[in-house]
Structures are given as C-alpha cells and as structure tokens.
Amino acid sequence: MIFRAAVYRLVRRIPPGQVATYGQVAALIGRARSARAVGGAMGRCPDDVPWHRVVNAQGAISRRRRQSGMLTQRIRLEQEGIALRRGRVPLARYQWEPSRADRYGRPAARRRTGGLACDWR
C-alpha cells in the first residue's frame, strides 16, 4: 500500500462533524512517526478526500506556505457544525474515536520523539 493511498483511504472515513490529527492519521495506518508526511499528502489530495477534517495536535489549522486554504478549512469545519474556540477545534469534543475496524496497524514503538503513543483513543 502506497503511503498516500493509505492516508486518503483513512481520511475518507472520518465522519462529518469530527476531526483527526495528523499524528492520529499516521498512527491509524500503522506509521506512527509519519505525521509530517501526512501533512504533505494532504496538500496534494484528490477532491473526494475531506482534508479539512485533519488538524494539528493542538486542534489548530496548520499554517501553509501560502495562506490560501486555511480559511476554506475553517469555513468547511464550521459548516459541519464544528465551532472553533480561540482558533482551535476543541479536540475533547470533536476528535474522531475510530472503531477497531478503522485501524490498519499497531502504532510503532515510540522513540525519542515523533512517534505517537495510543493516547488519542
């Protein structure tokens, strides 16, 4: 499975009105240390991928090299009923809690940094 294809397949399963973090997406496809690469994949995704449902670990909309897109993301989230508080999505309320069937692999062992424990569940 190509990395990006795995990312897109998973992101398509995020329900409307909920969000996931880059690190969470990475962990769910069994690549717990690839959060950064997930961001790269989101930048060039097919139109049917709900990219706006992916935010960073703080619940904020990550900055792009070019600002364009950040506003669109916020608007789309709000259209799905997600209210941002102080510029961030309250993850405690909106973060996706995937069922076991939505998980493809077990998170990699955590190294010094970059790897995520299963704390998003």
Place this chain on the structure above:
DNA sequence: GACTTGACTAGAC
C-alpha cells in the same frame, strides 16, 4: 542516492 522541503510533534525551558 544525496539533498531539500514541509498542512508534524513532544519536551524542555
């Protein structure tokens, strides 16, 4: 195959 570039993250101040 050796860089370079990010829509990343956890920890340490």
Place this chain on the structure above:
DNA sequence: AGTCTAGCCAAGT
C-alpha cells in the same frame, strides 16, 4: 501560554 529544538519521514529534484 509562547518559543525553540531535536527527531521523524514521504516526496520531489
């Protein structure tokens, strides 16, 4: 709560 750093890694050149 902000800023900085060190790790991480897929893709593109």
